[in-house]
Amino acid sequence: MPLPSDHPVSPLTLLDEWLVAIGAVKAGRAPEKKLTDGLAAMGLITVDDLLEHFPHRHEDRTRFDRFPNQPTDRPLCLRGEVTDAQQRFLPGRRRFFEATVEDPEGDVLSGRLVLRWFNMPYIHKLIAVGQELVIYGQPKQKGRRLVIDHPDYEI
Structure with missing residues (x-):
């Protein structure tokens, strides 16, 4: 859903305001508050924080390993x-x-x-x-x- 044309979006826009503006959440409701509190606990306060957030690990499942003959320390x-x-x-x-x-x-x-x-x-x-x-x-x-x-x- 596109943002309203009168809503300025910058990387410093607060994440909870942005989620309300795009219609992903409704302001003031308990489930949405829980979501934004969870994001804030992860350090995601602004839209820029969300864009710069990277996963902790990456699993490359496109390459196949050789069958092992002994236990390994990784999947x-x-x-x-x-x-x-x-x-x-x-x-x-x-x-x-x-x-x-x-x-x-x-x-x-x-x-x-x-x-x-x-x-x-x-x-x-x-x-x-x-x-x-x-x-x-x-x-x-x-x-x-x-x-x-x-x-x-x-x-």
Whole structure:
């Protein structure tokens, strides 16, 4: 929504005034006050502050890492083929879904990862053997296997 023509906008315009002017919030209402207070707590007082605000981290998910053979200290973005997928059970009627992913273009030394999702019973309907997945998560050593719990994924 464009700003009204009679409203001067400068980088020093207060953020709460600007949000009201563009119609994003209504002045004086409690939810809007909570929003502007939250922005102020982050140090965002003026429009310029908002324009200069940058995220704390950037995750590049366009480049794929090599399959690891050991745990890493950072999350990885990987592409692999599902070679095994099944629902497993824990004591007390609890269950989880587990999928094994391998690098389809990898060599003999390429790693194998186990992906696990707990309390997400619908996952077994989405992921099947033979599918190619793009996964993002941090591998950890669990026994003799490398495991990523609750990875982000795309089919």
